Amino acid sequence: MTVQAKLTLGPVLFNWRPEDLRDFYFRIADEADVDTVCVGEVVCSKRTPFFAPFLPDVVERLAGAGKEVVLSSLALIMTGREAAQARELAATEGVLVEANDVSVASLLAGRPFVAGPLLNVYNEGTLIYLEGMGAIRSCLPAELSADVISRLAAAARGDIEIQAFGRLPLAISARCYHARSRNLAKDGCQYVCAEDPDGMAVDTLDDEPFLAVNGTQTMSYHYLDLLAELDGLQARGVRRFRLWPQHVDMVAVAALFRSVLAGRSDAADAAGRLSGLCPGAEFANGYVHGREGRLLVEDDL
């Protein structure tokens, strides 16, 4: 029997009030059955200063509770100020850093780091190159199939992590669509992204839910749910699963994933309970089945 896979709580991708975010992490520290917690602004550098004063306390509380803390980097680094932020992050001692941009991986070369899901790791060549630089763990991009995942897991020396819950980060841009939706420019955005703690739903002209906008990031409308695929992915060598925080009871969500991983709960039963924890959410799992990401596929992996 293989070792039970670990659970990573991904960084909060949304713009939550700094105090709410702190309290969220305090509760995660005290109550959530996850092995690793990622902290840090990934989407928009304009948000970074607001949480900075709370960060040391949050890291201390999480570490004190026995969680492995990972600091996640920005995904799109364009300005000198953002590059300086990245250098400062990479220079942090005694903590694992997750690179979501090649420049950050480059800064971290020579010491252990995490290759984040927003780096393009599609094949063995790139995976092995990053591992050679020091990547001890690689969280793979969303759009990969189970077949690709198993090939990468077979080639990996480090751990392969797969996104398993939450709205999928699908694209990042220089342009802020939240601001644009309110006829504002990014420079004067009034932080309107904070009004949508789970992202702003984007429907088609026929009122069909399709995508979600989180500032400069475009996400899936559907929540990823791989509860039913956990066993199959573990059998293919996946060692970790990432839960993306949504504005729901993430302690309970983590407990569901843990109970399925530990064999205490049936996946179908857990999926029903997950639905109850995320009122109104629709779910998808198409990518790992080699299909359109938006689909909910019921076949076994």
Next chain:
Amino acid sequence: MERPVRPELVCPAGTPAALKSAVDAGADCVYVGFRDETNARNFPGLNFSRKELEDGIAYAHGKGAKVLVAINTFPRAGAPELWHRAVDDAARLRADAVILADIGLIAYAAGTHPDLRLHLSVQAAASNPGSIRFYAERFGVRRVVLPRVLTVQEIAAVNAEISPIETEVFVFGGLCVMAEGRCALSSYATGQSPNMNGVCSPASHVRYEEQAGGITSQLAGFTINKFGQGEPAGYPTLCKGRFVANGKTSYLFEEPTSLNTLAMLPDLVKAGVTAFKIEGRQRGRAYVAAVVQAFRTGLDAVMEGRAVPDIDLDRITEGGRQTTGAYERTWR
């Protein structure tokens, strides 16, 4: 190869005929792809066989132009041979450079063909000096095609930090509004993506439906836009559609529009850009000839210190609309 003394005009060719048109119209470089999923314009009826590339390179070199081969999708796990063979063949046929995006493939090319000139594809989205230096220092990449996320001022700042690494920017054509190579919207809807399959919003998933009062354009069953009677129905590229958010209907991501920076060429030259790229390997000879001529005229004017003439490119832009995109800060 030394740093070019004058900026290069880099032009698209999806077919041998378009390659000839581009060279004849004054292209310094033509970029092409092989007829398979190794390049980001993997469309039916497009691209080059090995023999066509060989002939195209002979034609271009005979007229003093260069040929660059785009191998800029991300190799599929378990099947890197197709991508390795593309790099090997480009080197063997004496392409002037290959344009790559994947770290593993770049490492392969640098290790296997140390004399092959490497350009970094826009699909690698190297948007800052740290990323650019990563590819230059580790693999000897000579030129980086910048993602369409930076302002002219930011491009100037990047160039000041990375010299003598060359930068190439897009000056005309289709426009990604997301950072290139970092977008999975297409596969979310259709199962096929630029990174994995070399296609975005593929034609195989497009449907136009006649409804009362007009035409609906769909991608994989999702309505991307609706057009009134007599209004021309545009192609349903996912990020150029109309959507409803926060109770408001709008082109949330971007209008159907084309990038056109002809008037901005002096600023881009001043920002230290080395090469100017025209998008459109999927476009026909007439498009290629018209755009290449316009930008040849514009670039020559800049280099001779003259004003850039106003050349009307409306008829070949998407929806007749033009933008300078991310090069101006207000776009964001």
